[in-house]
Amino acid sequence: MAEHSYRNGMAVAGAGLALLAAVGPTSAGAAQRNADTGTVTGPGTAAASRFVPGPCPRTPEPIEALATARCGFLEVPENRARPGGRTVRLAVAVIPAASAKPAQDPVVFMSGGPGGETFDDIPFLVSSGLNRDRELIIMAQRGNLYDKPNLACPELDRFYATSVGLPSYAPQTERLMLDAVKQCRARLTADGTDLSAYNSTENAADFADLRTALGIKQWNVYGHSYGSNLAMTYLRLHPQGIRAVALDSIAPSQYVSLPFAWAGAQEGLENLYKACAAEPRCKSRYPDIERTLNEQVRKLEARPLTLNVRPPQGGDPVRVVLDGGALVNLLVAKAIPFVDVPAAIEELGRGRPERFARARAAGSVQVTGQTAHGLTNSVVCSEWVPDHSASDVLKAGREAFPDWPGPVLAQAPQLAFQEQVCRVWNVPDRTATMRVAPVSSVPTLFINGTGDMKTGASWAQKTARTLPHSTTVQVPGIGHWVVPQSSCAQKVLASFLTRPTAPDTSCVAGLGWEPFTITPK
Template sequence: MKKSLCLAFAWLSVGHASDLELKPCFIGADGSSVSTAAHCGTLTVPENRDQPERTIDLNLAVIKSTSTEKLNDPLLLLAGGPGQGAVDTFAGLVNIFKALLPHRDLVMVDQRGTGQSNPLRCEVSPEDLETLSDLNSDAWKAWTKDCHDSLDADTRYYTTSEAIRDLEAVRLALGVQQWNLYGGSYGTRKALTYMNMFPESVRSVVLDSVVAQEEALGTSHEANLRQTLTRVFRLCDADEACNEAFGDAEQQMWKFLDGLKETPITLRLQNSDTGRYETVTMTRDYAVLALRMFSYSPETMGLIPLMVSLANNGQPETMAHQSLMVMNSLNQGLNNALEMSVTCAEDVPFMPKETNQTNSLFGDNLFELMHARCELWDSIVVDDSFKAPVESDIPTLLLSGEYDPVTPPEFADQAMETLSNAQHLVAKGQGHIVGTRGCMPGVVTDFIKDPEAELDSSCMKNFRDFSFFINMNGPKE
């Protein structure tokens, strides 16, 4: 611990912590209806701490407590992805944590490579989706090289560990005694890494939809999504109205996907962002993207059998529209080049080199393609110790959704094995990210107020399985 703090102070001496000035501002993504009052600023840090002459600016926002009894342990909100910027991601969610505001600040820092912290992003069009997943095509090679060469960054230094050193610099610059951490999805890796690198800087931790430190992101995507889809279809089978309306919806899904593999469908769709009509080729990958995104929340899980049935009976527009909206959202909110930098350093080297699976939702050559892409991307593979389970006695609350298609409850159980002061709550019928749903903000607030107290989670009994949409008018109760 002493070594870590010394390193932090050493490089700060050549940084610009004194330049950190917070001014009133409004935060919220461009084009959204969110406009939240905050105080914003930038902190200049070295891109490569061994060569501090080249710097980048970290964008941060603080929702300030006005209490005369304010505590010096703010809640630091860690976004997921990899590739989401914290400021825009949490701008519309700060009211969920408002019960903490009487006595604590809320702090959001765009991870280097995201948001307004030297973002690393390359455009992906719907037309690119198929060629970029084809191992036998040269298109993905050209796209990857062009993307990398277009970046004003040394991609070797856009990793989780560097992001945590940035956050420690922010803590010191703000004069914060300790953080309370809330991380969702990939944000839980950042939280676990912070706990490991600077344990004395952390008071309590909430891990929402947990990525265990030893997990190589992407390795389990196929198994996890299949598990969620299978459970959704089984629930439909057991639901009289859903079963009567759609029959064997799972087989219909496979039939439709197999058909797209042989013959993609050309559609003319209205782009929800621009309002213009576009000609879109609906491929198998395009449809899988929609199914995956629909699996994230209970509201959209209930649409899956209907969406599959419509697509399999000559009406694929609904699924295609959803894929287009997801693609637009990913292009706007996710910095895909930062994702490449993180995964090529921290995940892909720890994956199998062959998928060894036929009829895979994500493609039969997924792992081979990911390894090949990373061979074209400048990165430094993390030491094996980075992937070791994080051992800690910091009070930690782990949250999972029962049907999470990305980070199932088993991931949290795995991480919890080496967290000696932790508890794990599973929300029935929920998907990915549960800390903002139902009564969970109150549970999270109670935990952060007193991390050592016995936590009352009885309100979670109100969670239940989702309802299925029998038609586009809504679910049939």
């Protein structure tokens, strides 16, 4: 869900509006590869797709794995429904396997977001063992950093950096955000970008073309968050050549919407409350964290706190507004480690907001251009927003948290003002195309964390109903994007890639939540 991985979850993701393009995805089965040029042609392609070798991207911080990688870009039609239209270039890296005798079926990674920077994820993937026994293939989804075009929105980056000093859902905040969205959209469309072509159907066709262009007979797919959404779309539309699919922190394409976000927040918080109650020291020290949090959401929304706080990254103090909406967004984004959440809530109830205020201040330090907000807006506004109303979001919020004030519940967590943003972004409604469950016999693994407040762990069971050869795993006390955070999840994934129909999940049985931080009274 509109996030950019667990490592920078403090940012409040923004997005945009929605449109439906009559896109005919490339048929990977019908496509044929020219062995010399890597060109893909076939029914449904607006123009040939091809892989062009080239240097690896120059990342702000050196990525060790890229030193031995084979890189280049995949050139594909921007809009496959428009023959003769312009093409786009997508950055690709093939990272060699650590094993001297690797398996012949590589792993291709689908990153979260939508719009999250993909190459920045490579160190987490390598340290998690994704390339231990197989090549690891990375492709930046269309519009991402290192692609041409790059759908970054520095206008929105600047807004998010300043928004920490604004009330979360005030008219002034909304106006500033929409101004940034308008500026970004105008700039991208002036460059000739077809915003309607940046969607999951085209994304999935890009990966189908990549497999064929690289001459890969069969590969395994691993996607997290929005990447799991994309992986399911890919499985449904381009099943050819898929050996196995691993879905981390599932955001199922048939369910994801703004109301969906409230269900995830509710499930994650309830699991945290239960875990504290099950730990004697936490239960004794923090017996009323649910009641205290509910009180603080109401109190801060009615009377926000304004503080000057030094960001955890260092630098001068910044102005921070801590209101009910900010409090909820910080929790959902895991801006405070789970082990500290009960202590932070208890401190807040005693008039000590420092933990939450510092976490809010962290959002003032933005790396401009890293996130492809243009892709975020185009996906969210075409696939997640159009088939429900603002009242549906409020209703879902009230069902999840009946004690919280209406202004907080009217905005889905981390997706503020989305209905208004989408009217500005103006892309076609694709919800009818996306609200389709994949039906497949391909072995599928679901890995979810019980602490995830973005995409609740229970959605895996619902999604697995149409995937008969699936295995579901819940890792206690882990939040969004499980594998890099859990050695057990890494073992499960490795076992699944070795034996997709019978992975070893035994390590999960002995897991529990990490002990919570206990502060003196």
